[in-house]
Amino acid sequence: MPFEFDPSRRRLLKTGASGAALAALTSLPGIGIAHAQAVKPLSFQLSWIKSIQYGGYFAGIENGSFKKYGVEPTFVSGGPNMDPVANVASGQSQIGDRPIGSIIVAKEKGIPVKVIGNVFQKSPYSVLSLAKTPIKTPKDLKGKTVAVSTSGKPLLLNLIIDAGLKPDDVNIVPSAPDPAALVSGQIDGYCGYVTNQGVMLKTRGVDIYAMNAQEFGLPETTGTIYGREDFLVANKDLVVAFLKGAVEAWRWSLANPEPTTKLMVEKYGAPGLNYQAQLTEIVESKPYIEAGAGSAKGMLALDMPLYQDIIDVYRKVGMVKTAMTAKELCDPSYIEAALAGLKS
Template identity: 65%
Template sequence: MTSRDQRFIDRRRFLEIGGASALGATMLSLGDRGGFSRAFAAETPISFQLSWIKSIQYGGYFAGIDQGIYKKHGIDPTFVSGGPNVDPVANVASGRSPLGDRPIGPLIVAREKGIPIKVIGTVFQKSPYSIISLAKKPIRNVKELAGKTIATATSGRPMMLYMIKEAGLDPASVNLVPSAPDPSALVSGQIDGYAGYSTNQGVMLQTRGVEIVTLNAHDLGLPETTGTIYGREDFLKDNRDLVVRFLRASAESWRWGLDHPEATAKMMVERYGNPGLNYEAQLTEIKESKPYIEAGPAATKGLLTLDLPLYGKIIELYRNVGLVKGDMKVEELCDASFADAAAKS
């Protein structure tokens, strides 16, 4: 081997060692900032139990999948469909899915029963739950319920009775009957009012050319949130970073979905939603949902954050109705720290 060859080998060896050292330093630097693990590690899977079937009411979540937002945050979510034959809270409590969404009422009832779940965020800061009537036969205030037949879900019956009593009406003067998912009984004249969501059943009727009047329950003194995000307490405790990243990605996903309603409606109809969804109905629903999602703390702190004083009022309402018998505190039901942390970065 000549001295020239030796010099070449030494130089090449130096570059190899130096290059490896530089790469190692870069990897360590990225690792210190969390960038290396995010850039190369596989996304963390997480299962989320939906309260209802896959439709535009969950459009923000699926926009996050479609736009790669969850992937950017190192999350690989699976959104499990709910429906009339699914008990979402039981699925979360049993560990089938560690996170889920539900209207706040069933979550308060579950917590009252000792089920170890906790509210950590909400999509709809103000519930669109309303009494829907026909414009040609409107119900404009609670007192006009007297002598009427109103369809309501079994779970909503206690609240309806409370509202009727608070208005000074005899509960016997209002005929409460079980509701079906489709409000067509209102059009056929079988019922005078339908207790449901103006953004869902209300939109169903509007897209069929039916003119309606809505009486929002929140505005009547029955506050509620829906799309309320909750999880098993043990999972939340053991996976704080993952849950915060999920909420951060979800807030970003919902922001994108609300800002791009046409694209979000299209993707739900074509790729992510249940078969048979109507594009115009999906588009109308997400547009109608926007003010309810952006209400309250969402306007100042960020999407999905919690209004703890509001939840205190909701707990007190459920106590007055008789669905909460113990001394439940807001802190037992809610933990705002997850959504607050997600909103900060």
């Protein structure tokens, strides 16, 4: 998920503000800077550039949630010009996060990765349009020009076909990270995240309508945590410890969006993050993170039937040709052990 980049509003780290944020971070009962103890390093490959979509992880560094369980993670920045899954598959990082589609495609190609947790239980992936000319249902796509990424194009085509339309009923064009073309009138719809590109538009004063793809039969997860299978098996205790820290950190982060945003804008995030956009993004992300298994089972939990539904959709659009199952794609034992350990 790309972030809002605004050099003119870059905020520098100020002693008073950062002190207040740190005080807030360490005030949560049961979470604070951990006592000195032996910790094990772990490299986590981010899918995108460091921004508020990873706020929970960086709050966990700041407040000691990870050290509490003996883990010292390093979060490696991603971006548009790299393949995060390849970095994990090659061992440059041990685990990482991606939208589920990229992981399914990698698994389909024989790359030995396994899903072990998930941040966004419901995907904020949507077809964004201007409120004055909204695209409210897939049928409304007829005759429209819609921008979509290469990886998202098969899913958009599935929406089109399921609506009883033909692919050539919609003018599909490549998307850019910034949805500005929607405002200029070059396109009628933009496939992206309402919590990200949608927030970009809202903070620019643009009224939008978001047609959530999952609500029209395209289930997806994002912020999906995965690792190489051999590493996961050989290091289960370390991985479970990381997930314990991540669960605590994300719980705190969602309950405390302002100090989390300060940390990302002033300390951990990429230069030029827009404070208001980042704050809006984490607030609007909360219901997507806490949806489904996130509330029924616990933060970062895996919903196996949901993953089977996702695989079935990818098979339907031709992106999966093997007999892949949710059990082959996911191993819920790691997050289940982490959540059970937090309850005990």
